[in-house]
Amino acid sequence: MSLLRDVxxxxxxxxxxxxxxxxxxxxxxxxxxxxxxxxELAAIKIIKLDPGKNPTPHTPRITAPVVST
Numbered sequence: 001m002s003l004l005r006d007v008x009x010x011x012x013x014x015x016x017x018x019x020x021x022x023x024x025x026x027x028x029x030x031x032x033x034x035x036x037x038x039x040e041l042a043a044i045k046i047i048k049l050d051p052g053k054n055p056t057p058h059t060p061r062i063t064a065p066v067v068s069t
Contacts (some may be wrong), residue, residue: 012033012044012046015035015036015037016033016034016035016036016042016044017033017034017036018031018032018033018044019031019032019033019034020032022043027047027048028045028046028047028048029045029046029048030043030044030045030046031043031044031045031046
């Protein structure tokens, strides 16, 4: 199994329950989250976009590294 799963540009809050913010930076916030379909824990980075800008193919994709328990 790959350590990274592509979650695409969809809002990760549609599939993941955000449990706790674990980090923040210039480009976004990182949350500890639980996959509502598999109950696996993951780290989700939500990228901050400028207001009014649409995501483009050059926008980084959101990835969810699997966190071992």
